[in-house]
């Protein structure tokens with residue numbers, strides 16, 4: 034997000050990351066259409082919009098009609114406010130950092146208050162400065178990560194002044210297992226949340242509810258309430274692992290070939306000599322490594338493609354380089370500067386993640402800062418990369 038990273042030209046970079054803003058805004062529309070009528074479809078753009086660039090993506094989504102944005106940190110909210118102007122709601126999931134309630138207010142950010150301490154600090158700030166700024170109150174319903182426990186929540190509700198000065202926009206909770214629809218925790222969390230929302234509304238009749246992330250949206254309308262908070266699905270990750278992905282792919286990552294060589298069975302490849310070559314094997318070394326988010330755990334397992342030919346990582350992934358076995362690729366495709374597709378329509382971040390024993394979220398949020406980044410505009414005619 035910051036000016037510390039000036040744009041890198043495609044000529045200078047080792048790899049090029051193309052982000053299709055039209056596909057991201059279309060994913061947002063797909064999610065919006067799934068929602069209960071009246072439910073606000075927001076966009077989670079924390080962690081630089083999952084590594085893909087919060088300023089460009091948030092601006093495109095605001096242009097498509099998105100009115101509510103979610104970030105994790107106060108600093109992310111401050112930066113996003115500069116991009117979006119005053120109108121859109123920006124909700125800071127981690128709330129106000131201690132002592133910085135004034136900063137949250139100054140930038141028109143809505144804090145999620147998750148602890149008795151955050152609530153007390155906000156109330157003190159609001160009454161001292163006579164400020165009315167909406168807040169979101171978070172209750173824990175089984176994730177045990179952030180949010181008031183049942184006991185804390187009930188304690189607050191029973192104290193006649195306790196939520197005074199908070200101007201609650203919504204009650205929030207977060208699902209732990211929404212990507213596994215059959216998991217019994219989904220229903221249990223829904224019931225705990227519905228109960229909490231009911232008693233909250235006795236005090237705050239206009240309070241909204243917000244429970245669902247991307248996967249939660251696919252659990253059905255009873256999980257939607259008033260505000261949905263999708264992140265991953267906007268960026269093309271599959272909200273229902275194991276089923277066909279209903280989202281459009283949004284990222285194309287291509288790394289340049291630096292060198293091609295032909296080796297025989299006396300040779301090994303890379304650090305630690307973990308890959309044994311066979312006779313006549315062709316290898317291509319490309320300009321991408323673990324410093325660029327091509328995880329080292331993809332060593333000897335990661336896949337990619339070159340002119341449509343599937344290829345595999347040979348040896349250990351280095352910091353800035355890795356080597357592919359390209360024996361099956363015709364020589365005409367093997368020239369320095371040729372582009373290997375790391376993320377594409379054929380291999381999504383979810384697919385690459387499956388080779389590294391991780392999830393697509395980690396692949397995207399690990400993407401490095403050294404790519405030449407290209408943004409295909411939201412109003413472009415074609416949705417494909």
Ligand SMILES: *Cc1c(COP(=O)(O)O)cnc(C)c1O
Pocket residue numbers: 077079126207245246247248262263264265266
């Ligand atoms: C990250 C996050 C989301 C978005 O989740 P996805 O699975 O990416 O859709 C929503 N709510 C909270 C509280 C989060 O931390």
